[in-house]
Structures are given as C-alpha cells and as structure tokens.
Amino acid sequence: MPDIEQSDPGPSTPLRTIGVVGAGVMGVGVAQNLAQTGHRVVLLDLSDHVLAAARAEIERNLRFHGFFTKQKGGPPPAEVLERITFTTGYAPFADADFVVENATEKVAVKQGIYPVLDEVCPPHACFAANTSCISITRIGGWTRRPDRVLGMHFMNPVPLKPVVETIRGFYTSQGTIDTALRFLGQMGKEGIVVNDLPGFVSNRVLMLTINEAIWEVMDGVASAEDIDRIFVTCFGHKMGPIATGDLIGLDTILYSLEVLYDSYNDPKFRPCPLLRKMVDAGLHGRKTGRGFFDYGVPAAGASAAA
Numbered sequence: 001m002p003d004i005e006q007s008d009p010g011p012s013t014p015l016r017t018i019g020v021v022g023a024g025v026m027g028v029g030v031a032q033n034l035a036q037t038g039h040r041v042v043l044l045d046l047s048d049h050v051l052a053a054a055r056a057e058i059e060r061n062l063r064f065h066g067f068f069t070k071q072k073g074g075p076p077p078a079e080v081l082e083r084i085t086f087t088t089g090y091a092p093f094a095d096a097d098f099v100v101e102n103a104t105e106k107v108a109v110k111q112g113i114y115p116v117l118d119e120v121c122p123p124h125a126c127f128a129a130n131t132s133c134i135s136i137t138r139i140g141g142w143t144r145r146p147d148r149v150l151g152m153h154f155m156n157p158v159p160l161k162p163v164v165e166t167i168r169g170f171y172t173s174q175g176t177i178d179t180a181l182r183f184l185g186q187m188g189k190e191g192i193v194v195n196d197l198p199g200f201v202s203n204r205v206l207m208l209t210i211n212e213a214i215w216e217v218m219d220g221v222a223s224a225e226d227i228d229r230i231f232v233t234c235f236g237h238k239m240g241p242i243a244t245g246d247l248i249g250l251d252t253i254l255y256s257l258e259v260l261y262d263s264y265n266d267p268k269f270r271p272c273p274l275l276r277k278m279v280d281a282g283l284h285g286r287k288t289g290r291g292f293f294d295y296g297v298p299a300a301g302a303s304a305a306a
C-alpha cells in the first residue's frame with residue numbers, strides 16, 4: 001500500500017481555477033462548460049495549432065449554436081473566452097484547485113501526464129480523469145495522491161449533458177468524492193457515483209455494442225444506416241450505435257476497446273478489424289468529417305450519450 005496522506009480536501013477547498021488537460025472533443029466541451037459557469041480555466045494541449053482550433057470551436061459554439069450554451073441570458077461569448085488561458089506548458093497549473101484530464105485514451109499518454117500534474121499542482125488539488133475505460137485505481141497509482149484521484153466520465157457534448165458518471169478508485173477518499181460532486185454542481189451537473197473497474201458502468205456495455213454493430217456492417221448483415229434505424233425506430237434510442245461511434249470518435253472507440261481487452265484479458269472486447277481499418281484510414285467520425293457516415297466538415301456533435 002502506498003504512503004497516502006489521508007487529509008480530505010474538505011468543503012472549504014476553493015474550486016475557482018480549473019486545469020483542463022487535452023483540448024480535443026471532450027476538453028473543449030469541459031473548458032467551455034466551466035468558463036460558462038464562471039470558473040477560470042487553464043486549457044492545455046500539445047501544440048498551439050490544437051489550441052487555436054479549440055479556441056475557434058468554443059467561439060463558434062458560443063456564437064452560433066445557441067443550443068450549446070443552454071443558458072439564455074448567460075455571459076457574452078467574449079467574457080466566457082476571456083476566462084480561458086490556452087497553454088502548452090504546465091506552469092499555470094500551479095494555481096489549479098481541481099484538474100480534469102481529457103487526453104487521448106491511451107495508457108502511455110495518460111501515464112506521462114499524472115506525475116507532472118502531481119509535481120506542479122497544489123497539494124489540495126483533486127485530479128479527475130475523464131477516461132472512457134482506464135482503471136481509476138491504476139491512474140491514481142501514477143501520483144502520490146491517489147486519495148485525490150477519481151474518474152469523471154463526462155458525456156458528449158459536455159455542455160448539454162447534465163449527468164456525469166463519477167468513479168471511486170480504490171484509494172479515492174470520501175472527501176474527494178464530496179468535492180467532486182460539489183465541483184459538478186458548480187458546473188450545473190449531477191454525478192452518479194460508481195465503483196472502479198475498467199469501462200465502469202457505461203462503456204463496458206456501450207463499447208461492446210458499438211463494436212458488435214461494426215462487426216455486423218463488416219459481415220454484411222445490414223448497412224450502417226439500417227442497423228441504426230433498427231435501434232432508433234424499434235428500441236426508441238435517440239441515436240443508433242454506428243452514429244454514436246462516429247460522434248464519440250472511432251479512434252477513441254478503438255483505443256477504449258484495446259484498454260478493455262488488455263484490462264480483462266477477455267476476447268469479447270477484441271476490436272473489429274473494420275474499425276481498425278477505418279481508424280488507419282483517418283476516418284474518425286464527426287471530428288474528421290467522415291466515419292461510417294459523411295459529415296462534410298469536422299463538426300461538434302449534435303446530441304447523444306457517449
């Protein structure tokens with residue numbers, strides 16, 4: 001058992017400045033939601049190019065997609081954007097009260113990030129991993145504060161989804177869970193607390209469903225359109241599994257299945273070869289403009305659970 005300092009963050013811990021790691025589909029949504037609800041945000045990614053695209057996307061969402069802001073009469077776009085500091089360096093994380101990590105769903109990528117956060121962030125800061133499938137207990141082990149590490153599986157698009165799957169790792173303290181729920185409340189969201197096993201509740205089921213639907217396309221059982229139509233019209237789902245995969249990002253689906261496959265050593269999680277081929281071809285879904293369906297231009301998601 002690691003030497004863990006068991007002091008809970010406590011109800012008086014301020015949650016004003018929030019570090020957000022990763023400015024892709026989810027990082028952009030989390031940063032926007034946080035800035036819209038009055039937080040100061042430090043948004044970090046690897047390059048200025050990615051950060052410029054993130055800034056442009058947030059600006060577009062605020063100006064043109066009223067449904068993304070949800071808050072009629074909320075702060076003007078310029079004021080929201082002004083609250084976000086875009087950075088490729090960790091120095092501003094020295095002021096972070098709480099961190100949400102949204103980097104690529106690969107163990108090696110996330111493993112490189114947490115020791116740096118641990119070094120730079122103040123001792124009171126909790127780290128929330130917005131991971132689809134990676135064990136929170138494993139992530140906590142990459143820090144010297146596993147009691148302050150938890151999972152926050154946000155849904156996509158973040159500003160529109162009111163509930164967050166909140167994951168308690170083996171060492172996550174009750175104080176950290178309480179702080180996380182308070183943090184989500186500040187964002188206008190509610191957390192449902194679940195225990196830690198890879199994929200948690202949602203993605204242990206959802207990734208299998210999407211993968212199996214892709215096997216059906218590959219096996220010629222039906223077209224992607226017809227598979228989705230069956231889920232939408234027969235089951236009343238808002239969106240079929242193939243369109244949901246396109247919305248999440250087919251690369252993220254592939255990486256999540258690889259994590260589940262490795263974590264459980266269970267062949268039921270083996271990624272469909274067609275999924276891998278699509279990812280190799282750069283067809284990652286909405287974010288690249290094309291996946292199983294054609295979106296013309298890279299676009300933020302409409303509305304679906306993910």
Ligand code: NAD
Nearest residue numbers: 022023024025026045102103104105130131132156248306
């Ligand atoms: P994405 O590919 O759109 O974005 C990932 C971002 O991480 C990229 O901008 C990339 O440049 C950045 N990145 C990579 N390595 C980094 C590093 N070392 N430091 C900082 N940034 C780095 O992926 P996404 O869909 O935003 O997913 C991010 C996380 O959220 C993943 O863990 C994913 O499983 C999870 N998630 C995704 C969804 C979804 O619907 N897409 C939903 C819930 C959770």
